[in-house]
Amino acid sequence: MVINITERIAVLARRKKFIGGITAGTAIVSLVICLLLPPIFRAETKILPPQQGSSNIAAQLLNQVGGLATLATGGIGMKSPNDMYIGFLRSRTVRDKIIDRFGLMKIYDVKFREDARKELGEALSATSGKDTMIVVTVEDRDPKRAADMANAFVEEMVAVSKGLAITEAAQRRLFFEEQLQDVKQALSRAEEGIRGYQEKTGALKIDDQARVVIQGIGSLRARIAAKEVQYKVAQTYATSQNPDLQKIEEELKGLKVELNKLEQKGGNGHDPLMPTGRMPSVGMEYLRKLRDVKYNEILYELLAKQYEMAKLDEARDAVTIQVIDKAVIPEKKVKPKRAIIVALSTFTGLLFSIFTAFRIERGKTVFPSSS
Numbered sequence: 001m002v003i004n005i006t007e008r009i010a011v012l013a014r015r016k017k018f019i020g021g022i023t024a025g026t027a028i029v030s031l032v033i034c035l036l037l038p039p040i041f042r043a044e045t046k047i048l049p050p051q052q053g054s055s056n057i058a059a060q061l062l063n064q065v066g067g068l069a070t071l072a073t074g075g076i077g078m079k080s081p082n083d084m085y086i087g088f089l090r091s092r093t094v095r096d097k098i099i100d101r102f103g104l105m106k107i108y109d110v111k112f113r114e115d116a117r118k119e120l121g122e123a124l125s126a127t128s129g130k131d132t133m134i135v136v137t138v139e140d141r142d143p144k145r146a147a148d149m150a151n152a153f154v155e156e157m158v159a160v161s162k163g164l165a166i167t168e169a170a171q172r173r174l175f176f177e178e179q180l181q182d183v184k185q186a187l188s189r190a191e192e193g194i195r196g197y198q199e200k201t202g203a204l205k206i207d208d209q210a211r212v213v214i215q216g217i218g219s220l221r222a223r224i225a226a227k228e229v230q231y232k233v234a235q236t237y238a239t240s241q242n243p244d245l246q247k248i249e250e251e252l253k254g255l256k257v258e259l260n261k262l263e264q265k266g267g268n269g270h271d272p273l274m275p276t277g278r279m280p281s282v283g284m285e286y287l288r289k290l291r292d293v294k295y296n297e298i299l300y301e302l303l304a305k306q307y308e309m310a311k312l313d314e315a316r317d318a319v320t321i322q323v324i325d326k327a328v329i330p331e332k333k334v335k336p337k338r339a340i341i342v343a344l345s346t347f348t349g350l351l352f353s354i355f356t357a358f359r360i361e362r363g364k365t366v367f368p369s370s371s
Contacts, residue, residue: 008358011357011358011361012354012357014361015353015357015360015361018353018356018357018360019350019353019354019357020353021353022349022350022352022353022356023346023349023350023353025349026345026346026348026349026350026352027342027345027346027349029345030341030342030345030346031338031342033341034336034338034341034342035338037335037336038141039141039333039335039336040139040140040141040333040334040335040336041139041140041141041142041143041146041330041332041333041334042137042138042139042146042330042334043137043138043140043143043146043147043149043150043327043328043329043330044135044136044137044150044325044327045135045136045137045150045151045153045154045323045325045326045327046133046134046135046136046323046324046325047085047133047134047136047154047321047322047323047324048132048133048134048321048322048324049081049082049085049132049134049321050081050321082128082132082134083128085134085157085161085321086126086127086128086134088157088160088161089124089126089134089136089153089157090121090124090126091160092117093160094153094156094157094160095117095120095121095124096113096117097156098120098149098152098153098156099113099116099117099120101152101156102145102148102149102152104116104119104120108120123138123139123140123149124136124137124138124153125137125138125139133324136150136153136154136327137150138150138153138327139334139335143329143330143331144329146327146329146330147327147328147329147330148327150327151326151327154323158321161321169310169312169313169314170310170314172233172306172310172313173307173310173311173313173314175229175232175233176229176233176303176306176307176310177307179229179303180300180303180304180307183296183299183300183303184300186296187293187296187297187300190289190292190293190295190296191293193289193292194289194290194292194293219294219298220255220258220259221259221295222294222295222296222297222298222299222301222302223255223298223302224252224255224256224259225295225299226299226302226303226306227248227251227252227255228252229303229306230248230306231245231248231249231252234248
C-alpha cells in the first residue's frame with residue numbers, strides 16, 4: 001500500500017483547526033495543572049564520617065602492652081563506615097525524632113506514624129560518593145523547613161551514633177570494661193577474704209623470699225590472663241592467619257612455659273607458693289589468699305591500661321563526624337518542571353490530534369455518507 005504524502009498533507013490542512021484546538025487545549029490544561037502543583041524545594045548537606053584507624057597516642061600506649069598495636073592502627077582492614085551512617089539516617093529512630101521535631105504528621109496530614117515515616121523516607125536521600133563524603137538531601141514544600149530538616153537529620157544521626165559502640169575502639173572499650181568490672185569484684189572479694197582471715201587467725205608475717213615468690217608467680221599468672229584477654233579481642237577483628245594474632249599467641253605460649261617451669265620448682269606437683277613441711281596449715285591458707293590478692297591486683301592494673309587505650313581511640317573517633325557543607329535555604333524549586341511537563345503534554349496532544357484526524361478521515365472514506 002503506497003502512502004500518498006499529498007493526501008496526508010491535505011488531511012492535515014482540512015483538520016488543522018481540530019488539530020490546533022486539541023493541541024492548544026492540552027497545553028493550556030497542562031499549564032494550569034502545573035500552576036496548581038505546589039513547588040518542591042531541595043536542601044543539601046555534606047558530611048564526612050569518621051574513618052577507621054587509631055590515634056598516635058593510643059598506638060604508643062598499645063605498644064607498651066603489645067599485641068593490639070598494629071590491629072588498632074588499621075592492620076585489620078575495616079570497611080568504610082559510610083553505609084552504616086546512611087543506615088542510621090534512614091533508621092526508624094532518627095525518622096521518628098524528625099517527625100516529632102517538626103510536627104510532620106500534621107504537615108503531611110496523616111493519621112498514622114507509619115505513613116509519616118513513609119513520606120519522610122521518600123523526601124530523604126542519602127548517598128555516599130567516592131570522596132568518602134555522605135550527601136544528605138531533603139525535599140519539602142517549604143524551603144526553610146527543607147534546610148532545617150536536612151541539618152536535623154545529621155544532628156539526630158550523630159546523637160544516635162554516640163550511644164552505640166560502632167567503632168573498633170568502642171567495641172574494645174566495652175570488652176575491656178566488662179573484664180575490668182569482673183576483676184575488680186574478684187579483687188574486692190580477695191581483699192575481704194584475707195582481711196577476714198587475718199582477723200580470725202591473727203596477723204601473720206611471711207619471710208621476704210616467700211613474698212618474692214608470691215609476687216613473681218602472681219604477676220606471671222596475671223600477665224597470662226591479660227594476654228588471653230588480648231587474644232580474645234584480637235580474634236574478633238582478625239583471622240588466624242593474621243601476624244599480630246599469631247604474635248599474641250606465641251607470647252601467650254611463652255608465658256605459660258615460663259610459669260610451668262617456675263611451678264615445677266615446687267616439686268611433685270605441689271604449689272610452689274605452698275612448700276609442704278615448712279609452714280603450718282594456717283600459714284599455707286594465708287599464702288593462698290595473699291596470692292589471690294596479688295594476682296587480681298596485677299591483672300586489674302594491666303586491664304586498666306588497655307581500657308584507657310580503648311577510651312582514647314573511642315574519644316578520637318567520636319569527634320570526627322564533620323559537617324562539610326551545612327544545608328542552606330534553597331532559592332530555586334526542583335519540582336515541578338513546568339516547561340518540560342507542558343512541552344511533553346503539548347507534543348502528546350499534537351500526536352493524539354493528528355492520529356484522531358486520520359481516523360476520522362478514514363472513517364469517512366470507508367463509510368461515506370449518503371447524499
